[in-house]
Amino acid sequence: MKQFSCGAVVPGCTATFEADDEHGILTQVAAHAREDHGMDAVPDEVVAQVRANISEAA
Ligand SMILES: [Zn+2]
Numbered sequence: 594m595k596q597f598s599c600g601a602v603v604p605g606c607t608a609t610f611e612a613d614d615e616h617g618i619l620t621q622v623a624a625h626a627r628e629d630h631g632m633d634a635v636p637d638e639v640v641a642q643v644r645a646n647i648s649e650a651a
C-alpha cells in the first residue's frame with residue numbers, strides 16, 4: 594500500500610490518498626488536482642514531486 598499527502602506538494606492542503614501502487618495514487622491526485630486545485634493537467638514537475646513524496650503505508 595502506498596500513501597501520499599497533498600500537503601507535501603501544496604502547502605495547506607489536507608487531502609491524503611492511498612492506493613495499491615504509484616499509478617493508483619497518481620490517478621487520484623490528478624482528479625483531486627483538477628477538482629480542488631483547478632489544474633486541468635498535472636505538469637511533469639508536479640508529478641515528479643508527487644512521486645518523490647509517495648510513502649509506504651502499513
Ligand atoms: Zn490538494
